[in-house]
Amino acid sequence: MDLLGSILGSMEKPPSASEKERKIAKAFKEKKEMAERKSHKEREKYKLEVTSKVEKFMADQKATRLKLPPASKNNRSLAHEIAEAGGLIAHSFGTEEIDRYLMFFKKENPPSEEEFRALRNGEEYDPSKEKMASSSSSATVSIEPSSKAKDRHASTPSYGETPHYQEKYKHLLGGLDCTEKTAVKMEPNKAFGYVPSSNKKDLRSIEQTLNDMKSRKRPKMDTIETDDALEHTSTKRTKDSSEEL
Template sequence: MRSRCCRCRVKMADLLGSILSSMEKPPTVGDQESRRKAREQAARFKKMEEEEKRKKAAFRKKMEKEVSDFIQDSTQQKRKYNPMGKIERSILHDVAEVAGLTSFSFGEDEESRYVMLFKKEFAPSDEELEAYRKGEEWDPQLAEQRRRLKEQAALEEEASRQSDKSEVCPNSNYRDKYSHLIGTSAAKDAAHTLEANQAYGCVPVANKRDTRSIEEAMNAIRAKKRQKLEDDPSAHSSTF
């Protein structure tokens, strides 16, 4: 009995030892430091995200106030903002769209990109937008001068084409010049109309002098010969 109990206690001890050895060991000093730094870093990220959200909300509120003032100011037709980042431009475009305004971004590189707002009734023309894209200031008077110059150039080009056409056309009608040779009647009017005839082809019937058939013509010729022989007996004897 004692030997069995001893063996059971040994087995229990081995099982307990294996369980204890499989359990996670308590963290060392290095592991605790790593976890502390990870918690601090996560806290900093969360704080930065909250700060970023707060800044975006504050910027949007500021833009909403400026856009509202711009709409109520009847003396302003457009408004140009200083260069700003991509996020700020996106917020300003969204605020302008909600307010019913037209907005565009201009500038070649990211650092110089800026936003311009336009009231709907004063939407920019294609020429104005092209000037802003080129980095030029929009001058309505200069644009009107350019438009007139383009219209004048187009009129001169059209006049030049008309002049070239008039030079190609003859000054006189060749029919009048050579009427003594070709006559005044058109060839179509002067031509004779031919009517096809089954017996005579395309020769007009009126132009046919002898309308008899071949058999009738041959009989007439034989009759003339007989009449000639009867009238001239000498001709009859000479034929034989």
């Protein structure tokens, strides 16, 4: 027997559950399975109900909103999936775990800001009020520009008058007619960057140019030859000394 087998053999076995504990565990398992089956049945039932309502809602061309009864969070998530599959807009309203419900909207008739705000606040939305408010706001908007335009026209200086900023900063500018007097006229420097053509020409002949190039290269070649000769001499001396030894 190996070491591991001897250790396992010397260990005590785990205590076995009593008959009472086994019955409790079995009852708990059966209760859990029953609750899961019940939840599954309720979910399928809710799915069928919502699906049938959505089909009727989409078939009715006059209907633009569909309000579902309050439901749990899991059922609402299922309703959201059904709405997404049907191409509808879904929003939840109400208080969680009290009266939270779901409302479907057709994409061609989405909720307005006023309607959405009213539903969020738990109020009944009245489209006639929104029309009255929009008509009154449009009327005020149509009246206001005319009065504002008159005031703006009266305050705007006519052509040829002195701008307001010149009157405001007259003490800094030195007068109202100081702009042309104090302006500095800039004239371009035509000679800037000019190089005479005589400076650009090389007056040497071709032979002279080649000779100059050779004369610049010759010192470099002489230096290289001198270094090679010294290296050869030192190598020869080292070889002769080694042969003598």
